[in-house]
Structures are given as C-alpha cells and as structure tokens.
Amino acid sequence: MRITATSDLWWKSAVIYCLDVETYSDADGDGTGDLAGLARRIDYLARLGVNCLWLMPFFPTPDRDDGYDVMDFYGVDPRLGNHGQLVEVIRTAHDRGIRVIIDLVINHTSDRHPWFRAARRSTDNPFRDYYVWRDTAPPDTSDQVVFPDQEDSIWTREEKTGEWYLHHFYRHQPDLNTAHPAVREEILRVIGFWLELGVDGFRVDAVPFFIEDIERGAGELPRDPHDVLREIRAFLTRRKGSAVLLGEVNLPYEQQLDYFGGERGDQLQLQFDFVGMQATYLALARGEATPLVEALGRRPTLHRTSQWANFLRNHDELTLDKLSEAEREEVFAAFGPEESMQLYGRGLKRRLPPMLDGDPRRLRMAYSLMFSLPGTPAIYYGEEIGMGEDLAAEGRMAVRTPMQWNAGPAGGFSAAPPRRLIQRPTPDGYSPEHVNVADQVRDPDSLWTFMRSLIAARRECPELGWAPELEVLGQPHRQVLAHCCRGPEASVVAVHNFGADAVTLDVDLSALGEHAIDLLAHDAVELADGRLELSLEGFGHRWFRVGPPERISVP
Numbered sequence: 001m002r003i004t005a006t007s008d009l010w011w012k013s014a015v016i017y018c019l020d021v022e023t024y025s026d027a028d029g030d031g032t033g034d035l036a037g038l039a040r041r042i043d044y045l046a047r048l049g050v051n052c053l054w055l056m057p058f059f060p061t062p063d064r065d066d067g068y069d070v071m072d073f074y075g076v077d078p079r080l081g082n083h084g085q086l087v088e089v090i091r092t093a094h095d096r097g098i099r100v101i102i103d104l105v106i107n108h109t110s111d112r113h114p115w116f117r118a119a120r121r122s123t124d125n126p127f128r129d130y131y132v133w134r135d136t137a138p139p140d141t142s143d144q145v146v147f148p149d150q151e152d153s154i155w156t157r158e159e160k161t162g163e164w165y166l167h168h169f170y171r172h173q174p175d176l177n178t179a180h181p182a183v184r185e186e187i188l189r190v191i192g193f194w195l196e197l198g199v200d201g202f203r204v205d206a207v208p209f210f211i212e213d214i215e216r217g218a219g220e221l222p223r224d225p226h227d228v229l230r231e232i233r234a235f236l237t238r239r240k241g242s243a244v245l246l247g248e249v250n251l252p253y254e255q256q257l258d259y260f261g262g263e264r265g266d267q268l269q270l271q272f273d274f275v276g277m278q279a280t281y282l283a284l285a286r287g288e289a290t291p292l293v294e295a296l297g298r299r300p301t302l303h304r305t306s307q308w309a310n311f312l313r314n315h316d317e318l319t320l321d322k323l324s325e326a327e328r329e330e331v332f333a334a335f336g337p338e339e340s341m342q343l344y345g346r347g348l349k350r351r352l353p354p355m356l357d358g359d360p361r362r363l364r365m366a367y368s369l370m371f372s373l374p375g376t377p378a379i380y381y382g383e384e385i386g387m388g389e390d391l392a393a394e395g396r397m398a399v400r401t402p403m404q405w406n407a408g409p410a411g412g413f414s415a416a417p418p419r420r421l422i423q424r425p426t427p428d429g430y431s432p433e434h435v436n437v438a439d440q441v442r443d444p445d446s447l448w449t450f451m452r453s454l455i456a457a458r459r460e461c462p463e464l465g466w467a468p469e470l471e472v473l474g475q476p477h478r479q480v481l482a483h484c485c486r487g488p489e490a491s492v493v494a495v496h497n498f499g500a501d502a503v504t505l506d507v508d509l510s511a512l513g514e515h516a517i518d519l520l521a522h523d524a525v526e527l528a529d530g531r532l533e534l535s536l537e538g539f540g541h542r543w544f545r546v547g548p549p550e551r552i553s554v555p
Helices: 035-048 083-095 114-119 181-196 207-216 226-239 253-260 274-286 290-297 325-335 360-372 395-399 447-459 462-466
Strands: 016-019 052-055 099-104 155-158 163-166 201-204 244-247 270-272 307-310 376-380 480-486 491-497 503-508 515-518 523-525 531-536 541-547
Touching: 016 035, 035 083, 035 447, 083 099, 099 181, 099 244, 181 226, 207 226, 207 253, 226 244, 226 253, 253 270, 274 290, 274 307, 274 325, 274 360, 290 480, 360 447, 360 480, 360 491, 360 541, 462 480, 462 491, 480 503, 491 503, 491 531, 531 541
Parallel strands: 016 052, 016 376, 052 099, 099 201, 201 244, 244 270, 270 307, 307 376
Antiparallel strands: 155 163, 480 491, 491 541, 503 531, 515 523, 515 541
C-alpha cells in the first residue's frame, strides 16, 4: 500500500462537513438561508480545516420533508438561489481545497413531481411505470413504515385510479420504480448533470429502500438488484474518476459489505458506520469501552478503495435500532430519559452536548475517539461549536436549527425578524448568547479551537484513513480503548478513557517502533523498552505516532 500514489481516493483523507443551505446563512434577510450566504462562509469552513462539504437537498420542493421531497432533480429551489449561485459556491470551495458532494435522492420523489402528477391521472399514462403500484388491497404493513407516528402503511390508495402506490416514507413521497429502465436512465442523467456543474460526488439517500424497490418493481429486472448500484458506480467513474458515492445504509455489517461490492469494491465507496455509532453511545452510557470494541471487532475487511464514514450525529434521528431493547433503554436512561427527547421508540432527537450535560471533557473525548477510528470522519454543522437542540421542534427538526454565528437574537444567521425565520434558534442554555462562532474562534480553550486542532491532526494522519483495520491493544481497564492504525512507515496509537476516574496505562508498543510523539501536544514521548507508560485522566484522550526514528519527528 502506497499512500502517496492514490490521490484520486481523496475521501480516504477527507473530513466531511454536512450542512443544510436553508439553515446555514441568510444573505438576503428573508429568514431562510441561501446559497449567497453559504458562499460567504466558505472561508470559515476552510479556516476550520474541513476539506469536503456535503450539501443537503437544495432542489425545488414543497418542503414537507426538509427538502427530501424533490419536485425537480435538476433544479435549485428559488428560495435558496439559482444555478449560478450554486456554481459560485462550488468554485469557491474548490479554490479553497474543499470538495463538494450533494444529496442524491433516488428512492422517491415528491407527489408534486411532474412524473407523479402525470402517473396518478390514469393507469395507462406513460409515467405510470415510473412508480410502484398494486391493484389489490395491501396487507398490514404497519411494521414496515419508517415514520410510525405519521403513517400506518407503506401503501396509499390513489382515488382517481383505485390503485395503491408504494411509499416507504411519507405518503407524499411515492417510491420510484427503479426496476424500470427509463427511471434508471434518468438517475444517470441526474448524476451526469451535477457532475458537469462541478460536484465531486453524492451522498446517496436511503440505499436499502432503493434496492428493495428494484426487487418489488415492474419492468426489466436485473439479475441482481445490486447490479443497478454497479451501473451507477461505473457511470460515475466514467464521467469523473475521482467522484465518490457515500451511502446511507443502516444495516448490519455483513449486509453493508454487499453494498460496498464485497471483494470487488464496485458499488459504494463510503458508507456511514451506523453500528459503530450506536455502540459508541452505549459505551458512553456505560462508561466503558467494551461495547465499541465488540462492534469494531465485527467490522468486515473492505476493498482498498472502500471506506467507513464515522459520525456521532447527523441530520436525522439519532437511531439506536441496532441495539437490543435493553441496551437501547440504557442509552435512553443516560441521554434521553424524557419522552420529548425520543423518537419512534428507537432513537433520540438530541445533539451530543446536551446529552453529555455540557461536560467539555466527555465531549472532547467523544470527538477525539470518532476522529481517531479508521475511516473518514463526518460532522454535522454546529458540532464544532457545541450547538444544542430545540426539543419543542417537531421530530427530526429538533437538530436542524439555524447556525449560530454570533450572540445576536438570530445568532447572526439572518437579519429577518424572529417571526420570519425558517426556524427559531436553539433556546435556553445553548442559545446563540451562550454558543456561537464569534466567541469561540477567539478563545484558545473553546470547543471550536479544539475541533480545529483535531481536524488538523486527522488530516496529518494518513494512517487513520488507510489502515485496513483497527487493532485493539491490550491493557487491563474496561473503561479504556487503546487502539492502533498501522501505516506503511509509521503507526498511530490512540487511547481514550470512557470513565470519570483517572487510570494508569502500560501498553506494549515494541512491535510498532522505538520512538513516539504526542500528536495533539506536539511533544516527543519516551518509550521504556518499547512500552508506553502514562496516566490518563477521567475522560482523557491521547494520540501518538509510533515508528522508527527516521520516520518520527515533532511537528
């Protein structure tokens, strides 16, 4: 493995930053964030150190599902700007060394999309086959709905034709019939269009539902539904060899391997590690590393071009569906004991800082852990300053509050009066008065400064992106995770204490090299006969590079 010879695999060394244009920065003062506002914030992202920007949907939409109900896959919602302003964002980001990926919503459309408006008029309409229909009453499918508080079936009857259409999500989001060749051709056109405008890849929404709809649909079915993902990957690579597909695949590890393409690695290049994320919260709740160690031990070995995306929070519910019922109740008791903090009985509508009671030690340890695991770290806007949630907001909107730039009433997000804001700022102790960018960028001890240094350290450690797997190092404390990521010239060792009590460690590193440096403190570390001896405070964390003397130097 030669790290220096694979520059097209840029996602191996990426730090991803996800944001929603409508809640990030409002330039025209109408209360809704826009592309012009985002363009002005690109330098902020460059200063933070991220090198991949993920934009949530900005397409024309009725906005009944925060933009994931798409009316036009080729358009830009006029509330947010136009294609010219989007290109300006992409060009500015590229100029600062930041790649741009966008959401690819290929499982469903809005019921106001022209395709569905045509399809629902009659059973012989040419667009009828763009969606999945049945002409007999469906069985009980209440156990298959994604949002059980909103829907009780994945089928809804269309009164005009008397048939039922499929929708795994809301009834206003009919599922596409991806078994139909015309639909698959349209998906490829959408991908090609946005690549021509300069995007560097796509975060693919709801991938398992997309595959399931191929199996349910009517048309020229492929021999293997995953052949459609292979077709998309091949098309993407032909059009832009460096482009990436980041998939939302919330399945057990063994099934996720299929979505990577197994040994061939010919489908998704990146997938979010939902299993590892959920195990992390169980470990945090228990104050011991064991649940995470066990989960990471089940991670399958990936193709060299494939990669896990590590995260602690995203724009959806914080799902805990891969935990047992008893384990989920442990996490609820620790981080979401009130019903208003929970969603669908399987997840949380909270951000990390309030869950950890604002304890900076636990917060920094958690992010240090995420950044030190093999894979690509992904953060959600506002995580870098410790934003909280608005529990009064409906469902997943609790964590989609406006970005907090300064201590003003609207947090510097917009000059509009409060009644016109797309959503109110986070209230109470996490309001803009208490948590904002302007205060933290000037504070050397702030979370923002810590996150900036963490991002810099991660980008200086190719071992973390290229290590084929994590090695857990032996030590006696259940509350501590000590792990190693080996590179061709040196290795990175990280230690994290999930407990509140200080511990003393003695870790054998003799197989990795004779010298070590502390990557976060920028100091040389003495190894006694190849052993690392250190005291680790409660919720403490340390990173070390270990190797031969000619490969190790203090930065």
